[in-house]
Amino acid sequence: MLKQRVLTALVLLMVLLPALFYTQPEPFFLIAAVFIAAAGWEWARMNGLSMSLSLVAGGLCVLACLGMWWTGVLVDAWPRVWLLTGTVWVLAGAWMLKAGVPAWSRVARPVRLVLGLLALCLTWLAVVQARLLGINFLLSVLALVWMADIGAYFSGRALGGRFTRRKLAVSISPGKSWEGVWGGMVGVILMACVWRYADLANGGASPSFYTLLGERGWGFMVVAVVFMAAMSVVGDLVESLVKRSAGVKDSSALLPGHGGVLDRVDALLPTLPLAMMLVSF
Template identity: 60%
Template sequence: MLLQRVITALVLLALLLPALFYPAPEPLCLLAIVAIAAATWEWGRMNGMAQPKSVALAMAMVFACLLSWIMGLLTAHTPTLWTIAGAAWVLVGGWLLRNGARGWANIDKIVRGIVGFAALWLAWLAICQARVIGTNFLLSVLLLVWVADIGAYFAGRAFGTKFFKNKLAPAISPGKSWEGVCGGMLGVLVLAGVWVWADHAWASPVASLYTRLAQHSGILLVVAVLFMAAMSVVGDLVESLIKRSAGVKDSSGLLPGHGGVLDRVDALLPTLPLAMMLVSIVG
């Protein structure tokens, strides 16, 4: 199992890194279409769609992404879109976590399909617009999610239930603890501080998300980073409750040893649009 996980991770990195660091954004945007289409197929399957309908939903996502590309949305200034997307994630995400797997199951399948389609399309557009801004900017958003996840894992393993009596969301994801959340937040604060210093020390031609926030206000940087780390947890928990509603452990088996694409990008679904919202606000 470990060997399988390592091989899959190496293959994914071999695809991601050249596309990420290519001088132009097109390779990464194309790779992101493939990933988002696969995640859309998984979404359809987890929400009761038959195989042909799930495939059709994935093909519709490919068409929507390509149409958005042709229409010039990758380079468009869309602050209203990102503000609406950010607010929707906060409100809908909070509602879903409050109502749990049963609340999700009671929503009409068509509505669930539309919600998932919109969330995945927005994540694709956000990653493309972030890459258009620059690799340093996009990396700063991706690393925030990964560091929050890693920090939460090790803090949870080391201190789980030591300081907080209750688990984070035992009915949705029994393994997650408040100690883990705190560890993740501490990790992203350190990451943000180091990245701001590195941008200044190396005179980065493209400012990271953290530097853009810090130039506006140090308090904004701290609040925004903690907020995004919290929303990455929301994204993870929302996918967990959908899987629990569907009665599955993983979104699919597309990534051997890692589950499905949604299992790997769930925390990015809210944080990518929120990052674009924040950069739209601060300029």
């Protein structure tokens, strides 16, 4: 399993990194659209669609992404779209986690399908616009999610072994704990402060997410990154809830050793649009 995970990660890096750092952003846009299409296929499968209809769902995601690209909306700020998307993620995420698996299962399948595909397409638009703001900006948002996950893993293991481990959402994801959440947030705050300091030391030619937040004060930046870390946990838990509703362990087997595309990008679904919301105003 470990060998599979490492090999898959290396292949993904060999594909993603050259596209990300290429002088023109278009190759990255295309690769991101392919990943979104794969996630759309997985979402349709988890919501009970056949293989052929799931492929159609993935194709619709690609067409929607290419349509946004062709019509030129990628360069528009869309602050109201990001505000609405962020608000929906906060409210819908809170409802789903409170109501649990049974409530989600009672939502009509067409509604579930449309909401998921729409969230995926908006995530593609967010990651594309983040890339247009600069590689440093996009990497800083991605790193926030990675740090929240890494910090949660190590603090959950360390603190959970010494103190009473308090489960975060035992019916959805039994392995997650409140100790992990707090540890992830501390890691995110430290990383944001160091990253912003490095930006300032380098003259801020290509500002990061933290530099743009810090223009409104250090306090605002800290509150914003804690909120983002919390929403990355929400994205992870929401996908776990959907998988429990579908009765599957992984969203698919597209990425050997890792599960599916949704298993790898679940925390990015709310955080990328929220990052664009925070810097659009």
